[in-house]
Amino acid sequence: MARPGPIAIANFSHVCVGVSDIERSLAFYTGVLGMDVVFDVELDGAGLDAVTGMAGGKGRMVGGLIGGMMVELLSLGDVSALPEGPHLGYTNISFRVEDLDATYTALQRRDDVRITTPVEIAGLRMFFVYDPDATPIELIELPSGARTTDQLWRPPA
Structure with a gap:
């Protein structure tokens, strides 16, 4: 059996950055990096629960353009931080x-x-x-x- 080829990617969508304090992070991304805010939404419901694994979770996402690239800031409340320095993943x-x-x-x-x-x-x-x-x-x-x-x-x- 032949190995299937790669899936078809239409284009890059966005980068999502988890943040602990959405207002503080929004001030940084707009004031330092010049983010042009495109949307600001409250998050809750079954879809969010399925994605995060947190029943009854709530959050907020603010997305905007930096250098023509969509960056989304995601706040889900108390989430542990990654250690600084080299690590696997993002x-x-x-x-x-x-x-x-x-x-x-x-x-x-x-x-x-x-x-x-x-x-x-x-x-x-x-x-x-x-x-x-x-x-x-x-x-x-x-x-x-x-x-x-x-x-x-x-x-x-």
């Missing part, structure tokens, strides 16, 4: 910036964010900024005029 969101040095300098001036020192890895420069729940957000500058990572890694044919 590790970070990454956004490209035009000028990494200017971005780093602008974030250094803020007293409400934590950032790492810029480094170069595999030809691209990057650093991390952390949201209020210590979720890492990678900010990168691509070399050679590349605007996307596929342009960087897949040269024109």
